[in-house]
Amino acid sequence: MKKRRKPSRVRPDHLKVQEQGAIVKRGYGLIKVALVYPNTYKAGMSSLGFQTVYRLANQIPEVACERVFFPHTREKNPQIKSLETGLPLDQFDMILFSISFENDFLHLAQLLRATGIPLRSADRSSDRNHIHHPLVAAGGVACFLNPEPIAPFVDLFLLGEAECLLSGFFDHFRSTDTRKDFLDTVESKLPGAYVPAQHLPICYGDTPESTGAPPLKNRIQVQYLEDLTGISTTTAVMTSDTAFKDVFLIETLKGCPHGCRFCTAGFIYRPPRVYPLDTLKAALDEAAQKTDRAGIVSSAVLDHPDIGQICQYGKDKGLTLSFSSLRADKLDDHIISILSDAGVKTATIAPEAGSPRMRRVISKKLTREQILNAAKSLVDKGIMNLKLYFMIGLPFETREDVRAIVDLTLDIKSVFLEASRERKKIGTITLSINPFIPKPATPFH
Template identity: 30%
Template sequence: LGFQRVFELFNRSEGVYCDRAFFPDPQELREHFDKRIPITGIESQKPLSAFDVVAFSFAFELDYVPALEMLWFSRIPLRSGERQKTSGRKTGFPLLMAGGIAISANPEPMAEFMDLVVIGEAEPVIAPLLESLRGRTFRAGCEELREKLSRIPSVYVPSAYQLEYDDSGVLRSRVALAPASETIKRAAASEDELPAWQRIFSPEMEFSELGLIELMRGCRRGCRFCLEGYFYRPVREAKLKAVLAGISELRRFRNKLGLIAPLVPDYGQFRELLLHLAGEDIPFSVSSLRMESLSEPLLALLKKSGNRTITLAPETGSLRLKCLVNKEMSEERVLQGIKLVGQCRFERVKLYYQAGFPEESLSEIDALVDSVYELQNALASGAGLKKYPGVVEVCVNPFVPKAWTAFQWLAVEPRAGLEQKFNRLREKLGREPGLVLKLGSVREAVLQAVLSRGDRRAGSIIEDLALGRRSLNQVLRDEKICRFYLRSRGLEEVLPWDFIRPGVKKSWLRSELEKAVMGKISPGCRQGCRECGAC
């Protein structure tokens, strides 16, 4: 919903026209590369180079490479400095901006390409940003505009900072050039600005049959690997009245709803919302569930709504790792919930796990396998059968440490170790009847790990991949890159993203890391507790 929210906010602002553009479909991509066909806006069919501003939404680091490819197709110089040098041409180049959780947590790998980055949520920033742009020559290269933009809270202008590295390549210092601020505070929407809901409907969109609406931002659970759970603290909930108004609007376009939140049942007025949906006979789906929060009424409503698939995230089968990641769950409640799922006989049950957690052993991979079989047996038991009649889909992704999480200092497991673990999973689960095993790409996970904690120099990797100078295999075989970017970080080291102020304190994240190592469980996000610094 992020880019749709920004699309809505721009287009309801006076004097602003906002179009949409996307990376080409696979069947069109070859032609774009061969003939360098520019990317165009969906509504206007104007090339990107004809717009005053081109804004990117980055939810994942792997989107950085396609973004630069879109610029290359459109004959827009990739680097901000190059656009400034050539801005003497008659029209100049568009101002490039970006937002989204991935680039908000650590904008540095894209700092050489973007003119500005909105750190955090769009709602508080759009109005002052547009005010700075109105009535000005705001194509790339306008120094007056850059200075004005750097004064806006939560707007990061990378060219307004000078960086210095020590002999080992570690960041030594960052100096802000006036009037830029030394730190950038994350923008956070108020509860009164929620919820966002779907504004664009197309059969080509993912979940095209649903009308999507968010219930809350932030998560109360405190999983130590989760960027969203840390970065969007404190939790803010949309008022039920506003949610119902959004639902009424959505029902004009879609019969079935998609309820969006990090953990939907944690919404404070979820029971009241369920009663409304049941009373109005409105079908719905949910973005996320936690195994110990499954209930018979909720599952019955999901089944009645025509949902054939249910998605759950055990993460690991090892008790040590559950404590490490702060996701300890009562086994009794988990099995009770899974039996209820089996009782409803969903056609497909998706189970999400991660591999490559800190100090993870092969025996803990075996515990993951045992967990899958235990849950499969519980599903069969709930269905009253020897074998569950539906498909159990097991999805295992490599763990990637993220900036602004408790694991931001930790090393990434080498490719060889991850491949060994994935081979173990293939051996033990790959041919099991009734199970479908899906393993995430180790190569892409390693690249994601490089970019999620990269510095400005990592931008060259993105550029090389976008322009075809190096293949992904060549990048991953570069020992210098892997040694530097996949290493553990010193607790006192200056990190490339330290200047961001999301709310949670670095010292508190360090204490969470210490608790993780000791296997201690921390309480989740509680309103006004004053511990993490977000409230």
């Protein structure tokens, strides 16, 4: 491959936060990748998916991957630069968007426009060695749920889990000379690659005959890891400016076995897969070297068959553990004792709906008794703060179902107060009620 021109540099941004683990690579011939999270630094650094891509890309010797975030500033024309070296976005070989939420699709377009890169893929240079329009690629769960809203603006999607895609993607990028060569061939070389320009747009109800489109030779398959042996998904860069301040995050399970009808986690990552205990112990070892707090994250934390041993090991390492949402029906006394011993102070319970009828409709198989027992047992064992998640606007919902959210919350409050009185200590209940948004790949879509 021909040599690329030397990128010019600007003065790096001054980070306002302390980081541990950022990677800066310098040298000629490296593929310069801007990994963009199209939202704030705080949101991006709270995303394990974003952090995983950063780590995996930088593990490839020929790749220098730097982070870029959406600038929330009042400046009219802010310069979009990388965090690591301050390189402007348009001077990278490649821009790789990591998109977790559909709301950030707008930021993708705004970032391209602010950088002066033609918005539409078709308007960009086809020769990456002369006019330097970076390749624009995108991945992340919002893309593999539905890439079409941003298809005209993206040269290439990587659909699936990054661990299956990144090394093949960079291998193929290195083996081709021009953007055109690369895009013309990548779908046939890399399962999960989707180049929108290679396909005619098809609307709902269209058939290949009615649009005149040639039949697809191959359907593009979203790529998933078969099992998680040898894979570790943890925080790559520790920072105080995330939703999980100075917490080392460890993913313990991908997907969820419960299949609630509104939830993508139960449908797109099938079957659910667990990380082996040894991998998780190694991750806890790493956490203990870096901090005193570890976050155990997954869609269904308590469904890991070794959750007891994981908590015990974390505790033995001197770590205070926190957990993503806990299923009330899995919270028996043994598990709650482990959580309490591990220093957990706040637990999240997500009944999602107030009435038993509505919980049946959404397939959230929790009874009122399980929810109240979980609240009581948590406070009894010293986990004094509860977060409750509900949704409104669900299919088949009635006004009674909405009122039932209030009733259930008051019942939880009553149990919570009684248990708190006995402990002569009181925490907080945080109630979160969100509107239902239908998600692709779920029965409610």
